[in-house]
Structure formats: structure tokens, C-alpha cells
Amino acid sequence: MTAEEIFRGRLIMAPMSRGTDLPFRRLLNEWGAEVCVGEMAYSHKVARGDRAEMALLRRHPEEKIFGVQLAGKKPEVMAEAAQIAEDRGADFIDVNLGCPIDDATKRGYGAALLQRPGRVGDIVRAMKEACNVPITVKLRLGWSSEKPTYLKIARAAEQAGVDAVTLHSRSRAQRYRRPADWSHVTELVRELSVPVIGNGDILGWRDAERRLEETGCAAVMVGRWALTKPWIFQEFRERRDIELDPDERLAVVRRYVELCRELFRDDEKGRVRTRRFLTFHQDFFRRYRRGAGLDAVNSDDPRDWGEPASNELEEWLCRADVPATDALCRWLVDGDEVPPPPAVEPGSPRAVKLKVLG
Numbered sequence: 001m002t003a004e005e006i007f008r009g010r011l012i013m014a015p016m017s018r019g020t021d022l023p024f025r026r027l028l029n030e031w032g033a034e035v036c037v038g039e040m041a042y043s044h045k046v047a048r049g050d051r052a053e054m055a056l057l058r059r060h061p062e063e064k065i066f067g068v069q070l071a072g073k074k075p076e077v078m079a080e081a082a083q084i085a086e087d088r089g090a091d092f093i094d095v096n097l098g099c100p101i102d103d104a105t106k107r108g109y110g111a112a113l114l115q116r117p118g119r120v121g122d123i124v125r126a127m128k129e130a131c132n133v134p135i136t137v138k139l140r141l142g143w144s145s146e147k148p149t150y151l152k153i154a155r156a157a158e159q160a161g162v163d164a165v166t167l168h169s170r171s172r173a174q175r176y177r178r179p180a181d182w183s184h185v186t187e188l189v190r191e192l193s194v195p196v197i198g199n200g201d202i203l204g205w206r207d208a209e210r211r212l213e214e215t216g217c218a219a220v221m222v223g224r225w226a227l228t229k230p231w232i233f234q235e236f237r238e239r240r241d242i243e244l245d246p247d248e249r250l251a252v253v254r255r256y257v258e259l260c261r262e263l264f265r266d267d268e269k270g271r272v273r274t275r276r277f278l279t280f281h282q283d284f285f286r287r288y289r290r291g292a293g294l295d296a297v298n299s300d301d302p303r304d305w306g307e308p309a310s311n312e313l314e315e316w317l318c319r320a321d322v323p324a325t326d327a328l329c330r331w332l333v334d335g336d337e338v339p340p341p342p343a344v345e346p347g348s349p350r351a352v353k354l355k356v357l358g
């Protein structure tokens with residue numbers, strides 16, 4: 001498949017560490033997502049066959065289009081890891097040029113490469129030589145907003161033969177503090193002849209359609225809001241709003257648990273993993289509210305999330321503190337009797353502390 005065939009006109013699921021795990025990608029496929037990118041994998045670990053890293057390359061036989069994302073700075077290691085990913089069934093391979101966390105940037109990976117167009121070209125060239133599937137890159141505007149480098153980096157990647165470029169329209173320094181500035185996506189579309197995928201703050205099918213039209217980009221990518229609302233892909237396909245009531249939302253969470261169970265099995269070890277995955281996802285699932293806007297992904301305060309919860313179940317589904325998440329896990333993962341909704345304990349810590357990447 002060419003990059004045009006993979007991306008043109010589509011809403012793409014963004015790569016998200018801890019977010020785009022295999023069971024969750026299957027859930028998204030069921031809601032109409034056709035192209036998903038897995039969690040970032042370190043190329044040096046893939047090249048040496050590290051078990052945990054190899055698990056990030058795994059695809060389900062029924063999965064639709066699946067891209068593997070790699071982080072690294074050495075062209076030969078990136079090429080070797082890309083070849084391994086292709087052998088394991090990746091439909092395309094993406095290079096992470098945006099990860100802002102210290103663990104990656106101190107090693108010279110992710111956003112650190114936004115200052116090294118020559119190196120980016122070498123990486124893409126080596127990966128192109130090693131693989132038959134399309135090679136793509138995903139970048140931010142630059143290390144800081146004052147010095148955007150995305151045009152230079154994207155040109156270097158294009159000259160080296162890259163097949164598509166995704167732009168998350170914020171700098172590394174901005175993290176999520178400011179809204180994404182899509183004028184840069186328009187600029188990049190003008191500059192490149194390969195498909196450009198725009199990314200940042202897509203909250204619904206209307207945003208996706210508007211961004212496609214306004215910028216002329218080939219595709220748009222959604223991250224946080226798809227973790228919250230997996231049915232965004234069906235909304236996009238059918239160009240209509242889909243509102244789920246609390247029981248329907250619970251069914252989505254249950255289905256995710258079922259898909260985890262299929263992968264991890266239903267023994268004690270498997271249940272521990274399912275609980276861990278559900279605990280992460282619950283912190284996004286809980287943010288869905290009718291009428292929710294950007295605040296729902298950017299704020300932890302449910303009062304910012306749109307209409308108030310309509311009943312006890314919805315109230316519970318909107319929580320991610322430890323007692324609420326534990327009770328949800330006991331009910332949905334361990335199969336305990338439905339517990340009464342746990343009382344709110346003021347100051348109870350959230351069950352998961354998010355480390356925001358990309």
C-alpha cells in the first residue's frame with residue numbers, strides 16, 4: 001500500500017504511549033478507525049529483541065492498517081528496527097521526532113532531532129533502503145515556538161524519500177499549554193509534495209472535516225479525544241454526532257476489558273495486566289460528557305467538562321481516583337458483584353499519573 005492509499009481523506013489514530021495498546025486499537029477498529037499507530041518503541045531495544053519492546057510491534061491478525069512508531073537517533077539501528085517491524089507485519093513505519101520527555105530527548109531521540117535536519121535525512125534514507133513499506137515522520141513545530149524548524153526538517157525528510165509527514169502543530173516547549181496552530185499545517189502542505197497529516201486538538205468530526213478543507217492536508221490525526229471517545233471514528237465516517245448514554249459508555253469500557261482479556265488471558269497474571277491497562281484508559285474514558293470542549297482533555301476538574309453527570313453510574317464513570325477505579329476494576333475485570341458506587345474521598349489521589357509524551 002502506498003502512503004496515499006493509507007492516509008488520503010482519513011482520520012488517523014495518533015501513536016500514544018500506553019494509549020494505543022493492541023486491545024485499544026481493536027476497540028478503535030470496531031468503532032471505524034482504519035489506520036492506527038502503535039506506541040512508540042525504542043529502536044535500540046527492538047534491534048536487540050527486548051521482549052517488552054517487541055510486544056509494542058505486535059499486531060492482531062484482524063487489525064486494519066497498523067503503523068509502528070520508532071524512536072532513535074542512529075540510522076543503522078533505526079533501519080534494523082524498521083526491518084524487524086516490517087517483518088512482523090507493520091503497514092508503515094513512523095519516526096518519532098516530537099517526543100518531549102527527558103528520557104527520550106537526553107538520548108538525542110524524539111524532539112531533540114528537531115534541531116538536526118541532516119541526521120533526520122540520514123535516518124529516513126537508511127530506513128527507506130531497509131524497508132518496502134512507507135516510512136513516515138511525525139514532528140512538532142520545533143524545540144521552541146520562537147524557532148520553528150519543522151519546514152527544514154520536513155524538507156530534509158522529503159529529500160531523503162519520506163512517504164508522508166505528520167505535524168503536531170505545537171513546539172516541544174509548549175507541551176499542551178496553547179491550542180495547536182494549524183496555519184503551520186497549511187504552510188507545510190504548500191511546501192511538500194508528499195501527503196501531510198495535520199494533528200492537534202481534533203475534538204470531533206466537524207473539526208476533522210474543517211481542518212481537511214482549510215489546510216488541504218491529506219489526513220488528520222486525533223490523539224487524546226479518541227482515547228476519551230473511541231466512537232469519534234464512526235462519527236467521522238458518518239458525518240454525524242453520536243452521543244452515548246452512561247449504559248452505552250459502560251458497554252464500551254466492558255468491551256475494552258474483553259479485548260484485554262483475550263490478549264492477556266483470564267488468569268491472575270492476565271487480570272493484573274488488564275487492571276493496569278484499564279486504569280490508564282479510565283483516566284481518558286471518564287472525560288466524555290455531552291457538550292464537552294477542549295477543557296475536557298486539558299482540565300482535571302469535571303465541572304469544566306460540559307453537562308453535569310446525569311446519574312450515579314455516569315458520576316462513577318467520570319472518576320479516576322483510586323477508590324473509584326479500584327471498584328470499577330473489581331467489577332469489570334475480577335467479576336465481583338456490582339459494588340455500590342464508592343464514596344468520594346476528598347484528596348484521594350488519581351489512580352494513574354500521566355506522563356504526557358509526543
Ligand SMILES: Cc1cc2nc3c(=O)[nH]c(=O)nc-3n(C[C@H](O)[C@H](O)[C@H](O)COP(=O)(O)O)c2cc1C
Pocket residue numbers: 014015016017018019039040069096097098099138168199200201202221222223224225354355356357358
Ligand atoms: C498519553 C500520551 C501519549 C503519547 N504518546 C506518543 C507517542 O508515543 N508518540 C508520539 O509521536 N506522540 C505521542 N503523543 C502525542 C500524540 O500522538 C498527539 O500528537 C498529541 O496528543 C496531539 O494530538 P491531540 O491534540 O489530538 O491529543 C502522546 C500523547 C499523550 C497524551
